[in-house]
Amino acid sequence: MTQSVVGRKIWVRGIVQGVGFRPFIYSLAARCQCTGWVRNTSSGVEIEINGTAEMIAAFEREVRQNPPPLAQIDAVESQPAPVNGYTNFVILSSQPREGDFLPVSPDVTICPDCRRELFNPADRRYRYPFINCTNCGPRFSIIRDIPYDRPKTSMAGFALCPDCQREYDNPLDRRFHAQPVACPACGPQVWFESQGQRLAECDAAIQQARQWLAQGKILAIKGLGGYHLACDAANPSAVEELRRRKKRSDKPFALMAFDLPAVECHCLVSAAERDLLESPQHPIVLLERKAESAVYGGCAPGQRTLGVMLPYTPLHLLLLEPTPGFPDMLVMTSGNLSEEPIAYEDADAKERLTPLVDGFLLHDRPIHIRVDDSVVSVAQGAPYLARRARGYAPNPVRLPLSTPRVLAAGAELKNTFCLTRDNYAFLSHHIGDLENYETLRSFEEGVQHFQRLFRVQPERIACDLHPNYLASRYARQRAQDEGLPLVEVQHHHAHLAAVLADNGWDSDEPVIGFCFDGTGYGTDGAIWGGEVLYGGYTGYQRFYHLRYVPLPGGDLAVRKPGRAALAHLTAAGLDWAAEYPAVENFCAEDRTAIRAQINLQLNAPLTSSMGRLFDAAAALIGVCQTATYEGQPAIELEALADREEMGYYPMQFTATEIDPALFWTALLDDWRAGVTTPRLAARVHNSIVRMVFETAGAVRQRTGCATAALSGGVWQNRLLLERSTRLLEQAGFIVLRHHQVPTNDGGVALGQALIAARMDIPAANLG
Numbered sequence: 001m002t003q004s005v006v007g008r009k010i011w012v013r014g015i016v017q018g019v020g021f022r023p024f025i026y027s028l029a030a031r032c033q034c035t036g037w038v039r040n041t042s043s044g045v046e047i048e049i050n051g052t053a054e055m056i057a058a059f060e061r062e063v064r065q066n067p068p069p070l071a072q073i074d075a076v077e078s079q080p081a082p083v084n085g086y087t088n089f090v091i092l093s094s095q096p097r098e099g100d101f102l103p104v105s106p107d108v109t110i111c112p113d114c115r116r117e118l119f120n121p122a123d124r125r126y127r128y129p130f131i132n133c134t135n136c137g138p139r140f141s142i143i144r145d146i147p148y149d150r151p152k153t154s155m156a157g158f159a160l161c162p163d164c165q166r167e168y169d170n171p172l173d174r175r176f177h178a179q180p181v182a183c184p185a186c187g188p189q190v191w192f193e194s195q196g197q198r199l200a201e202c203d204a205a206i207q208q209a210r211q212w213l214a215q216g217k218i219l220a221i222k223g224l225g226g227y228h229l230a231c232d233a234a235n236p237s238a239v240e241e242l243r244r245r246k247k248r249s250d251k252p253f254a255l256m257a258f259d260l261p262a263v264e265c266h267c268l269v270s271a272a273e274r275d276l277l278e279s280p281q282h283p284i285v286l287l288e289r290k291a292e293s294a295v296y297g298g299c300a301p302g303q304r305t306l307g308v309m310l311p312y313t314p315l316h317l318l319l320l321e322p323t324p325g326f327p328d329m330l331v332m333t334s335g336n337l338s339e340e341p342i343a344y345e346d347a348d349a350k351e352r353l354t355p356l357v358d359g360f361l362l363h364d365r366p367i368h369i370r371v372d373d374s375v376v377s378v379a380q381g382a383p384y385l386a387r388r389a390r391g392y393a394p395n396p397v398r399l400p401l402s403t404p405r406v407l408a409a410g411a412e413l414k415n416t417f418c419l420t421r422d423n424y425a426f427l428s429h430h431i432g433d434l435e436n437y438e439t440l441r442s443f444e445e446g447v448q449h450f451q452r453l454f455r456v457q458p459e460r461i462a463c464d465l466h467p468n469y470l471a472s473r474y475a476r477q478r479a480q481d482e483g484l485p486l487v488e489v490q491h492h493h494a495h496l497a498a499v500l501a502d503n504g505w506d507s508d509e510p511v512i513g514f515c516f517d518g519t520g521y522g523t524d525g526a527i528w529g530g531e532v533l534y535g536g537y538t539g540y541q542r543f544y545h546l547r548y549v550p551l552p553g554g555d556l557a558v559r560k561p562g563r564a565a566l567a568h569l570t571a572a573g574l575d576w577a578a579e580y581p582a583v584e585n586f587c588a589e590d591r592t593a594i595r596a597q598i599n600l601q602l603n604a605p606l607t608s609s610m611g612r613l614f615d616a617a618a619a620l621i622g623v624c625q626t627a628t629y630e631g632q633p634a635i636e637l638e639a640l641a642d643r644e645e646m647g648y649y650p651m652q653f654t655a656t657e658i659d660p661a662l663f664w665t666a667l668l669d670d671w672r673a674g675v676t677t678p679r680l681a682a683r684v685h686n687s688i689v690r691m692v693f694e695t696a697g698a699v700r701q702r703t704g705c706a707t708a709a710l711s712g713g714v715w716q717n718r719l720l721l722e723r724s725t726r727l728l729e730q731a732g733f734i735v736l737r738h739h740q741v742p743t744n745d746g747g748v749a750l751g752q753a754l755i756a757a758r759m760d761i762p763a764a765n766l767g
């Protein structure tokens with residue numbers, strides 16, 4: 001008995017192109033004995049299928065439940081359709097439609113199949129550093145436009161050889177329509193050069209690079225989304241020389257090891273951390289360092305963690321291949337001078353990096369957009385992003401609400417920008433600190449690229465309230481030029497909205513926001529940063545904030561945390577005793593000048609910054625007197641803290657202010673009494689935790705609200721995060737923290753976008 005044949009049309013949305021989706025559909029249709037066709041559209045994949053009702057149902061179930069590993073399905077819709085008369089199943093050519101958009105896949109770590117082929121002497125791509133397939137390889141960093149086809153990628157200049165073409169055209173091949181597909185005969189090549197001289201090519205180039213690294217030399221290595229500077233992580237003179245050349249004194253260097261066992265020689269790795277290291281993203285993971293590790297301490301001074309990643313391209317695997325005498329851990333830090341964006345254009349990279357390195361390992365596959373390595377830790381058992389870039393961007397954040405088309409320009413440090421449309425937020429990869437022309441240029445190019453790629457022409461523009469942020473200036477100029485409504489968002493309100501959106505918060509219902517960071521421009525012109533807000537997407541009230549102190553020297557005080565210490569001592573009515581490390585650190589003239597700045601409020605902006613409170617504590621007890629990167633004093637304080645210590649100091653709060661005077665008095669009493677630095681450091685943390693708990697209770701009493709949201713750079717401190725969450729949850733609060741976007745200013749653009757999206761703008765002002 002034959003069952004009757006019916007037809008059905010199916011639309012699949014999400015990341016379904018460049019991930020082996022059509023070959024998957026093709027072979028699935030064959031298995032289900034169905035006929036019909038599949039094609040890419042510019043909004044996803046469209047399928048028309050004929051078969052028995054039972055087989056079509058099985059087909060649809062498989063599409064939903066077992067898609068290819070890299071596909072990310074947002075929606076599957078289907079409806080009955082007439083039987084179309086196809087006698088087999090075919091793949092039709094792409095059908096773009098004006099204005100449609102499609103998520104673009106991030107760059108993907110080499111897959112297990114390609115890795116096997118890479119080390120298989122019988123394979124025609126044996127030891128070929130650009131091996132890839134539909135399940136892996138470069139995507140975002142080589143794509144110029146959609147639909148994702150080879151001519152629109154930076155592989156356009158490499159014509160396929162007959163063997164690669166056959167694989168590319170065969171729907172049953174793992175390389176069917178893999179746009180970056182290549183082999184030694186037709187694809188990109190590597191070479192090694194020094195002082196403008198090409199010294200070796202192909203595998204010999206990689207071997208020469210390895211020799212030089214083993215000898216303690218410093219190399220620039222062109223990778224996936226930019227250049228790395230590399231050296232032997234266990235060689236103190238190589239690491240110190242790299243620090244000297246790169247002008248980077250203390251900020252930790254990222255490391256790369258060949259595989260998990262190599263990482264475990266140096267670091268403690270939990271199950272969640274192992275999953276993260278080996279995830280398709282292969283981010284830099286912050287891991288607790290083992291005491292016996294041979295990695296030179298100068299790779300991460302003052303830290304208890306090392307930032308380690310596994311090789312994510314075939315080139316990196318070949319570079320780190322374990323052999324006797326070759327280092328098992330390499331420094332792989334971004335290829336730039338301190339403060340500048342990572343180099344990615346060949347001519348620019350050579351010019352900028354030549355003074356920094358002894359040699360270059362180069363290749364001829366162009367990088368269309370630079371993408372840094374992502375940095376992630378595990379907090380409370382789940383990933384916690386510090387930098388969202390390679391492997392994550394440009395995956396959109398799914399929004400709980402439908403939004404108009406907004407461009408949000410983000411903040412100044414760790415800038416990212418954000419475009420929204422429908423239920424998607426396209427948060428950019430990490431752009432960097434918008435403090436120079438180079439970074440501003442990559443910001444502007446990035447915005448244009450994202451607008452084109454995701455077909456978003458903004459209807460409104462959002463930016464930080466700050467008068468001078470370069471991103472805010474850009475936003476104001478564009479709003480003016482294009483006649484678009486501009487929404488200037490207070491920095492900590494943006495943090496609050498970001499953590500709500502990150503958690504899928506789908507209403508305008510307010511929550512209690514603990515927005516703690518270093519710097520954010522306040523509506524009163526002061527520098528905010530220790531803020532307890534009560535609000536949501538559509539508005540906020542400032543319930544409590546750290547008491548204002550004048551910050552002598554402004555930005556200078558960020559580099560010299562002792563200045564914040566003196567400001568806090570003065571505000572608390574405490575003496576500048578000469579034996580305090582923070583006081584001792586300044587000469588008599590400096591002290592006089594600082595006292596004048598504080599008393600006359602001369603070049604001493606008022607601040608409620610939590611970051612500066614951490615700075616002050618770190619300086620006061622002698623942990624850190626000079627900060628050479630953002631957050632250094634707090635990071636060193638956290639690293640030192642004794643995890644067993646539960647003591648804390650009191651903070652008082654009035655109607656609107658949190659006054660730490662008693663906290664400082666008690667901290668100094670303990671310091672004078674000889675309490676150890678690790679215990680003091682722990683008590684500083686515990687005191688903030690206690691303050692969070694107490695102010696949360698006070699806000700709950702006034703509002704009935706029992707949801708607390710944690711956002712802002714201070715929450716990168718995992719000790720603070722974990723202890724605050726535990727105490728709040730014990731008291732019955734629901735606690736929201738970041739998951740998909742960074743808690744630091746890298747997440748601010750998402751919050752700005754949501755606030756602008758939810759704002760009522762009179763129709764007359766809409767362009």
Ligand code: ZN
Binds near residue numbers: 114134136
């Ligand atoms: Zn692969």
Ligand code: ZN
Binds near residue numbers: 183184185186
């Ligand atoms: Zn080929």
Ligand code: FE
Binds near residue numbers: 495518519713744
């Ligand atoms: Fe911030």
